[in-house]
Amino acid sequence: MTAPATIAADTAQELVDTRFTVPGMRCAGCIAKIERGLAEVDGVESARVNFSAKRVAVRHTKSLSEDHLTQALLELGFEAQAAAVNPLAEDDRESKALLRALAVAGFGMMNIMLLSVSIWAGAGGATREMFHWLSGLIALPVIAYAGRPFFSSALMALRYRRTNMDVPISIGVLLATGLSMYETLYGGGHAYFESAVMLLFFLLAGRALDSMMRNKMRAGIGSLLGRMGRSASVFQGDGSLSRIPADELEPGMLMLVASGEALAADGVIEQGSGAIDNAMLTGESAPQTVARDSAVHAGAINLLDPLQVRITAAASDTAIAEIARLMDEAGQSRSRYVRIADRAARLYAPAVHSLSALAFAGWMIAGAGWHQSLVIAIAVLIITCPCAMGLAVPAAQVVASNALIKRGVLVKDGSALERLAEVDTALFDKTGTLTLGEARADVEDLSEAERAIGLALAQQSRHPLSKGLARSLGLAKTAPAVLSDVSEVGGAGVYARCGGVDVALEKPAGAVSAMAVSLRIGDETKLIRFTDQMRADAGDTVSRLGTLGITSAIMSGDRQDAVDEMGRALEIEGQGNMLPAEKLERLYAMKAAGRLPLMVGDGLNDGPALAAAHASIAPGTASDASQQAADAVFLGEKLMPVVDAIRVARRTMVIVRQNFGFAIGYNVLAVPLALAGLVTPLIAAIAMSLSSVVVVANSLRLARAAK
Amino acid sequence: MSGLAILIPIALGMGGLGLAVFFWAMKNGQFDDLDGAANRVLIDDEEDAL
Numbered sequence: 065m066t067a068p069a070t071i072a073a074d075t076a077q078e079l080v081d082t083r084f085t086v087p088g089m090r091c092a093g094c095i096a097k098i099e100r101g102l103a104e105v106d107g108v109e110s111a112r113v114n115f116s117a118k119r120v121a122v123r124h125t126k127s128l129s130e131d132h133l134t135q136a137l138l139e140l141g142f143e144a145q146a147a148a149v150n151p152l153a154e155d156d157r158e159s160k161a162l163l164r165a166l167a168v169a170g171f172g173m174m175n176i177m178l179l180s181v182s183i184w185a186g187a188g189g190a191t192r193e194m195f196h197w198l199s200g201l202i203a204l205p206v207i208a209y210a211g212r213p214f215f216s217s218a219l220m221a222l223r224y225r226r227t228n229m230d231v232p233i234s235i236g237v238l239l240a241t242g243l244s245m246y247e248t249l250y251g252g253g254h255a256y257f258e259s260a261v262m263l264l265f266f267l268l269a270g271r272a273l274d275s276m277m278r279n280k281m282r283a284g285i286g287s288l289l290g291r292m293g294r295s296a297s298v299f300q301g302d303g304s305l306s307r308i309p310a311d312e313l314e315p316g317m318l319m320l321v322a323s324g325e326a327l328a329a330d331g332v333i334e335q336g337s338g339a340i341d342n343a344m345l346t347g348e349s350a351p352q353t354v355a356r357d358s359a360v361h362a363g364a365i366n367l368l369d370p371l372q373v374r375i376t377a378a379a380s381d382t383a384i385a386e387i388a389r390l391m392d393e394a395g396q397s398r399s400r401y402v403r404i405a406d407r408a409a410r411l412y413a414p415a416v417h418s419l420s421a422l423a424f425a426g427w428m429i430a431g432a433g434w435h436q437s438l439v440i441a442i443a444v445l446i447i448t449c450p451c452a453m454g455l456a457v458p459a460a461q462v463v464a465s466n467a468l469i470k471r472g473v474l475v476k477d478g479s480a481l482e483r484l485a486e487v488d489t490a491l492f493d494k495t496g497t498l499t500l501g502e503a504r505a506d507v508e509d510l511s512e513a514e515r516a517i518g519l520a521l522a523q524q525s526r527h528p529l530s531k532g533l534a535r536s537l538g539l540a541k542t543a544p545a546v547l548s549d550v551s552e553v554g555g556a557g558v559y560a561r562c563g564g565v566d567v568a569l570e571k572p573a574g575a576v577s578a579m580a581v582s583l584r585i586g587d588e589t590k591l592i593r594f595t596d597q598m599r600a601d602a603g604d605t606v607s608r609l610g611t612l613g614i615t616s617a618i619m620s621g622d623r624q625d626a627v628d629e630m631g632r633a634l635e636i637e638g639q640g641n642m643l644p645a646e647k648l649e650r651l652y653a654m655k656a657a658g659r660l661p662l663m664v665g666d667g668l669n670d671g672p673a674l675a676a677a678h679a680s681i682a683p684g685t686a687s688d689a690s691q692q693a694a695d696a697v698f699l700g701e702k703l704m705p706v707v708d709a710i711r712v713a714r715r716t717m718v719i720v721r722q723n724f725g726f727a728i729g730y731n732v733l734a735v736p737l738a739l740a741g742l743v744t745p746l747i748a749a750i751a752m753s754l755s756s757v758v759v760v761a762n763s764l765r766l767a768r769a770a771k
Numbered sequence: 772m773s774g775l776a777i778l779i780p781i782a783l784g785m786g787g788l789g790l791a792v793f794f795w796a797m798k799n800g801q802f803d804d805l806d807g808a809a810n811r812v813l814i815d816d817e818e819d820a821l
Contacts, residue, residue: 091812091813092812092813093812093814094808095807095810095811095814096814096815113804113807114804114807115801115804115806115807115810116803116804116805116806116807119803155821160797163797163802164794164797167790167793167794168790171786171787171789171790174786175782175783175786178782189776198779202783
């Protein structure tokens with residue numbers, strides 16, 4: 065233990081850990097670049113990339129700020145965002161606990177099987193008794209450890225006077241163990257230790273698969289308030305500036321927002337003018353011009369000159385926090401959805417329990433004696449225990465979601481797949497969903513030289529239009545020209561010299577629409593227009609949805625005439641000028657009318673609708689909050705993954721139903737045997753593993769069906 | 772019978788050892804970043820020398 069005094073002595077040198085989300089890393093080269101690049105920064109002790117979670121953990125001295133590190137990452141070519149301490153720790157812990165339990169159950173199952181096989185092969189007398197004792201000694205701690213996830217969940221359900229899949233499992237396992245212990249103590253012929261442990265093993269395999277799938281999908285999804293400025297520079301009474309954390313800001317304060325900084329609170333501009341990037345809030349790609357008295361919202365990024373903003377609402381009163389609240393409430397309605405496995409368990413558990421109770425009563429009345437009646441009742445419980453059912457759903461869903469990842473769709477969990485399969489109406493947001501959501505420059509009529517100079521200039525600036533131009537020219541395979549004396553003037557443009565001529569990429573003179581820049585080479589100027597193009601396969605997607613029996617419509621916050629134009633092109637109806645609350649209302653109305661709507665949207669303004677819809681999909685370019693609210697995220701420029709997701713989800717449900725059908729059919733065959741008292745531990749073990757193998761094999765067919 | 776007295780503890784011991792190693796590996800984060808581990812093989816160590 066170090067004395068506190070020595071820690072205080074050099075706080076600046078004290079090492080702290082900070083985690084950053086870096087969505088842009090894609091290959092081994094990125095890992096090497098980030099780790100080596102960060103290690104060269106002064107004050108960084110070490111950097112370690114977690115590629116699966118798209119995260120980098122940096123160990124650095126306290127004097128080095130988060131902003132410095134984000135900047136360092138940006139210079140390496142990666143956009144990064146500081147992450148909360150470890151948002152995935154909770155999920156991670158659950159899946160690790162399941163894996164440990166699975167390992168323990170596997171160990172127990174193998175060893176007990178070894179002993180059981182010799183008993184089945186004919187070992188008798190003292191050897192059998194010893195093997196039963198050994199099996200019991202292994203099984204008791206194994207069941208106590210590996211059974212905990214089921215026992216605790218069953219207890220929880222019973223406490224609320226409900227029943228779930230875990231109740232029959234727990235009762236079956238506990239009764240089988242208890243009876244086997246009794247048999248062992250009194251030298252009986254049959255012990256069911258291996259069946260109890262095997263049951264736990266197969267069920268844990270299903271649970272672990274389910275939980276690992278969820279973790280994989282959630283990794284890399286950032287948190288909502290991360291984007292909002294975490295602190296602001298506020299003018300003090302004497303005119304000096306001081307840094308105040310976002311949750312201590314109060315209405316009436318005057319804050320200075322530097323270029324490139326995100327606003328930490330809502331407010332009105334008091335001094336300065338320029339442009340802000342409001343994509344976080346509205347999903348619109350075009351920068352919004354602002355001047356004195358314009359209202360600005362937290363989360364917006366100041367693109368040009370510093371602005372002085374008088375705060376009107378801070379912390380939980382901001383527009384962004386209001387949307388977060390709406391999303392939270394809307395999400396509640398979805399949590400009422402009951403997953404298919406639990407729906408099955410509601411019917412299944414009472415049936416199984418009454419069946420084995422009946423078996424016990426029946427054999428008692430027939431005069432079999434309580435010991436034999438109990439053995440038969442437990443055999444019924446074990447053989448009907450939903451081994452195949454526990455695997456039926458997760459096995460199919462894991463195969464389906466892996467197949468979907470290959471096609472660029474990340475589905476968050478099994479319940480999302482189930483709901484996606486049920487939708488009958490699709491509602492699309494316009495900007496960023498039906499369109500690409502980024503300004504693409506029209507570079508058709510530019511000459512080769514103009515393109516080269518334009519690209520070189522555009523690469524110098526972080527203005528959205530410059531980035532758009534750089535991307536469009538990059539797609540057209542242009543090589544940048546060599547520039548000298550480059551300077552960027554905020555609010556005006558980028559200026560440089562190229563081959564002895566003055567060149568510039570600047571704001572067009574006169575009143576031209578905001579989505580254009582002018583490229584000046586010497587005395588010649590050329591206007592480059594930007595458009596937000598429709599995704600190339602939007603029309604195909606809508607018609608394919610039609611063949612699946614799903615009607616489409618547009619629901620957008622954009623102007624009505626822009627929405628109408630898009631609607632005509634796609635031959636679907638559309639409604640514009642909708643506020644987040646109105647989108648929400650329309651969804652509720654549809655749900656009340658018995659429809660099951662699918663929402664496809666990207667902006668934060670779509671967030672509440674995404675959370676409220678029966679199922680939702682967001683493009684990978686959507687705001688963090690929307691990605692978090694959506695059930696699935698699709699990557700890339702195509703819209704077709706939406707159709708793939710629904711198609712695969714429906715196919716998955718077909719397989720799940722087949723699996724259920726098989727599990728029930730198997731019970732119909734096995735239960736009479738158990739009721740007749742013919743099920744020995746050997747038959748129970750064979751039946752159980754066989755049914756699990758069949759279910760898993762059937763689920764694997766999905767991998768092919770998804771192609 | 773005397774053979775069993777040796778063989779069974781050996782079988783159990785080996786199984787237990789495997790289990791202990793798995794727990795150790797999990798605690799040490801060996802399974803935290805499987806995709807990363809697959810990619811790290813491709814990183815060229817020579818780059819440092821340049």
